[in-house]
Amino acid sequence: MAEDRGMFTVQQTVGSVLCCKCGVPMAPNAANMCVKCLRSEVDITEGLQKHVIILHCPECNCYLQPPKTWIKAELESKELLTFCVKRLKNMNRVRLVHAEFVWTEPHSKRIKVRLRVQKEVLNGAILEQAYVVEYVQQEHMCESCSRIQANPDQWVASVQLRQHVPHRRTFFYLEQLILKHDAAAHAIKIKQMDQGIDFFFANRSHGVKFVEFIGKVAPVRSRHDKQLVSHDPKSNNYNYKYTFSVEISPICREDLICLPPKVAVSLGNFGPLVICTKISNSIALLDPFTLRQCFLDADQYWRTSFKSLLTSRQLVEYIVLDVEMVSAEVNISGTKYALADAQVARVSDFGNNDRIFSIRTHLGHILSPGDYALGYDLFSANTNDMELDKHRGLILPDAILVRKSFEEKRQRKRGKARPWKLKTLNMEVDENRNRADEEKQNNEYEQFLRDLEENPDLRFNISLYRNKDYQPSEMASVTDGELPSIPLDELLADLDLSDEEMEPVA
Amino acid sequence: MATRIQFENNCEVGVFSKLTNAYCLVAIGGSESFYSVFEGELADVIPVVKTSIAGTRIIGRLCAGNKKGLLLPHNTTDQELQHLRNSLPDQVVVQRIEERLSALGNCIACNDHVALTHPDLDKETEEMIADVLGVEVFRQTIAGNILVGSYCAFSNRGGLVHPHTSIEDLDELSTLLQVPLVAGTVNRGSEVIAAGMTVNDWAAFCGSDTTATEMSVIESVFKLREAQPSSIVDEMRKSLIDSYV
Numbered sequence: 001m002a003e004d005r006g007m008f009t010v011q012q013t014v015g016s017v018l019c020c021k022c023g024v025p026m027a028p029n030a031a032n033m034c035v036k037c038l039r040s041e042v043d044i045t046e047g048l049q050k051h052v053i054i055l056h057c058p059e060c061n062c063y064l065q066p067p068k069t070w071i072k073a074e075l076e077s078k079e080l081l082t083f084c085v086k087r088l089k090n091m092n093r094v095r096l097v098h099a100e101f102v103w104t105e106p107h108s109k110r111i112k113v114r115l116r117v118q119k120e121v122l123n124g125a126i127l128e129q130a131y132v133v134e135y136v137q138q139e140h141m142c143e144s145c146s147r148i149q150a151n152p153d154q155w156v157a158s159v160q161l162r163q164h165v166p167h168r169r170t171f172f173y174l175e176q177l178i179l180k181h182d183a184a185a186h187a188i189k190i191k192q193m194d195q196g197i198d199f200f201f202a203n204r205s206h207g208v209k210f211v212e213f214i215g216k217v218a219p220v221r222s223r224h225d226k227q228l229v230s231h232d233p234k235s236n237n238y239n240y241k242y243t244f245s246v247e248i249s250p251i252c253r254e255d256l257i258c259l260p261p262k263v264a265v266s267l268g269n270f271g272p273l274v275i276c277t278k279i280s281n282s283i284a285l286l287d288p289f290t291l292r293q294c295f296l297d298a299d300q301y302w303r304t305s306f307k308s309l310l311t312s313r314q315l316v317e318y319i320v321l322d323v324e325m326v327s328a329e330v331n332i333s334g335t336k337y338a339l340a341d342a343q344v345a346r347v348s349d350f351g352n353n354d355r356i357f358s359i360r361t362h363l364g365h366i367l368s369p370g371d372y373a374l375g376y377d378l379f380s381a382n383t384n385d386m387e388l389d390k391h392r393g394l395i396l397p398d399a400i401l402v403r404k405s406f407e408e409k410r411q412r413k414r415g416k417a418r419p420w421k422l423k424t425l426n427m428e429v430d431e432n433r434n435r436a437d438e439e440k441q442n443n444e445y446e447q448f449l450r451d452l453e454e455n456p457d458l459r460f461n462i463s464l465y466r467n468k469d470y471q472p473s474e475m476a477s478v479t480d481g482e483l484p485s486i487p488l489d490e491l492l493a494d495l496d497l498s499d500e501e502m503e504p505v506a
Numbered sequence: 507m508a509t510r511i512q513f514e515n516n517c518e519v520g521v522f523s524k525l526t527n528a529y530c531l532v533a534i535g536g537s538e539s540f541y542s543v544f545e546g547e548l549a550d551v552i553p554v555v556k557t558s559i560a561g562t563r564i565i566g567r568l569c570a571g572n573k574k575g576l577l578l579p580h581n582t583t584d585q586e587l588q589h590l591r592n593s594l595p596d597q598v599v600v601q602r603i604e605e606r607l608s609a610l611g612n613c614i615a616c617n618d619h620v621a622l623t624h625p626d627l628d629k630e631t632e633e634m635i636a637d638v639l640g641v642e643v644f645r646q647t648i649a650g651n652i653l654v655g656s657y658c659a660f661s662n663r664g665g666l667v668h669p670h671t672s673i674e675d676l677d678e679l680s681t682l683l684q685v686p687l688v689a690g691t692v693n694r695g696s697e698v699i700a701a702g703m704t705v706n707d708w709a710a711f712c713g714s715d716t717t718a719t720e721m722s723v724i725e726s727v728f729k730l731r732e733a734q735p736s737s738i739v740d741e742m743r744k745s746l747i748d749s750y751v
Contacts, residue, residue, distance in 0.1 A: 010674050015671060018723055
């Protein structure tokens with residue numbers, strides 16, 4: 001600037017001239033007319049819309065932005081203001097400076113917006129003018145609401161989850177996982193079926209997302225199909241119902257499996273008798289005699305699918321008489337194992353006869369004489385699996401121990417409430433179930449809760465909530481010595497939206 | 507007296523006419539009504555001459571003059587020069603000057619005593635102006651514009667300048683010119699004063715778009731309300747006076 005360089009400049013004061021129309025003194029501007037005279041001459045809001053009709057859906061409180069988008073907005077909100085301004089045509093001739101709502105009665109179905117616009121007039125003068133636009137709100141149901149009104153149970157995608165095993169342990173675990181990850185948030189209905197659960201969604205992409213989620217937590221194979229529901233020949237719109245059929249592998253945790261010869265060889269001569277230790281999206285198999293561990297991907301499993309030889313329902317209780325360590329404790333992917341030779345007797349035999357089995361077990365690190373353990377009784381089991389016959393020269397051991405049992409201690413603790421609880425999905429249940437099925441389901445659920453208590457890695461993916469009704473009794477301290485229980489710091493405080501006082505968060 | 511007038515439906519009357527205290531030049535128009543208005547106002551007092559300069563009709567912007575002389579641009583034809591010499595009174599010196607800026611009416615604004623000129627005018631031209639017109643010459647700008655002849659119009663009694671002129675500039679110009687000045691507009695807010703009106707000591711002619719407010723400003727600053735031609739034609743130099751209307 002000239003002033004910065006040290007030049008002397010005279011300070012310029014703006015003079016005043018008379019407005020050429022009304023004669024009132026004013027500062028000179030490009031039009032040399034006072035604002036009122038200029039406004040009376042020129043109306044910059046000429047040609048702009050002052051009255052607009054907008055469509056509103058009363059069910060979901062959305063406004064239509066043609067041709068097809070419905071925008072959810074409250075009265076006098078930012079989204080509504082943006083929507084109203086967007087609906088005005090011809091706004092490219094003037095510049096919008098300010099927009100705000102004028103209060104109208106909420107039920108009057110009128111929305112008023114005051115806009116301030118600027119435009120250049122008469123050789124360079126910029127004039128600013130405020131005006132009000134009135135929007136008339138007409139009620140019109142949007143397509144999704146009308147579809148729901150017509151048939152509330154209508155679904156577009158369904159996911160049928162099945163596992164062909166006689167128990168429902170996997171589904172209890174999956175239910176907790178789904179709750180933790182909120183994967184069924186978009187499901188409009190969940191139905192419990194025989195050997196599985198059905199999920200219904202309103203959108204195909206929700207169904208696909210759910211199937212992918214399941215694929216990440218369990219070894220599954222799936223197929224999908226679609227069924228034509230309606231067809232609009234003029235605009236070539238086709239409406240389908242999509243069905244995804246997802247089958248979970250029948251191998252469960254703690255199952256005893258005899259691998260078919262091809263699979264055993266492809267895994268490097270993995271001992272054909274294996275125990276399944278962990279199921280996630282791959283199956284972890286442990287050879288109890290050599291302590292080798294192997295993983296089978298979902299694809300690999302389904303290419304050569306096999307069934308388990310004995311499941312955890314056929315576990316028998318043994319009492320350990322003697323343990324001799326054979327090898328040192330090893331740590332295999334987080335869990336400790338130790339090979340040991342043990343002398344065990346079945347609890348049913350104990351005291352009745354002298355039948356004792358000498359077996360090799362992988363639980364040497366936790367077993368000591370006098371302990372109870374659960375294992376598979378291969379001595380008296382009648383296995384008619386064809387895979388066993390294919391292996392030539394396979395000698396079956398008498399028993400394979402799988403885990404330690406706390407049954408005795410549980411007897412003492414029977415009936416006492418647990419300090420923690422789980423949430424459930426709200427499923428529709430078939431009305432035709434009889435009492436026997438219900439009892440079976442309750443027993444299985446109780447078994448599942450016990451599994452959770454005993455296995456910390458099973459709890460890893462699940463949210464446990466503090467049980468407010470639990471009162472710790474004095475007896476607990478005496479008997480609780482060896483019974484595995486869940487430490488309190490793993491429990492979450494349940495979110496309670498009522499007015500009761502909350503316990504402090506864990 | 508201030509009169510509203512139109513040249514062929516155009517309100518820029520200062521472009522097509524030149525009015526001084528001793529003569530009036532008028533462009534050759536399609537209809538005689540323009541000429542007849544001037545005749546009606548001025549015929550018995552001063553000669554009203556129809557002419558063209560350089561073959562054009564924009565004579566008001568091409569020439570500059572007062573009662574003592576008239577300056578014409580270099581592209582004036584010989585016939586026009588001869589015609590003007592013949593028509594104007596003998597006291598008026600008609601001179602054609604060689605100047606690069608040939609629109610002398612836009613570059614020079616003068617009354618009978620003082621002239622304001624474009625800052626880039628040649629030195630010879632400035633001497634010529636002082637000589638022919640008998641005035642003191644000042645190089646000035648008005649509201650930052652160098653075309654002083656366009657943005658101001660002044661007579662021996664008062665002057666009207668561009669509306670955006672600041673108060674300091676107004677004071678400075680007033681001191682130089684020794685007449686009261688006011689910033690205003692003509693022809694409904696037009697800032698080009700000299701193109702919109704032409705004025706001498708007792709008469710003013712404005713474009714027909716001029717509003718009543720503008721007319722009252724013009725009449726008050728040029729003191730036209732009580733003006734009589736005979737009392738003004740005498741030479742008198744007055745110091746700065748504030749007029750009470």
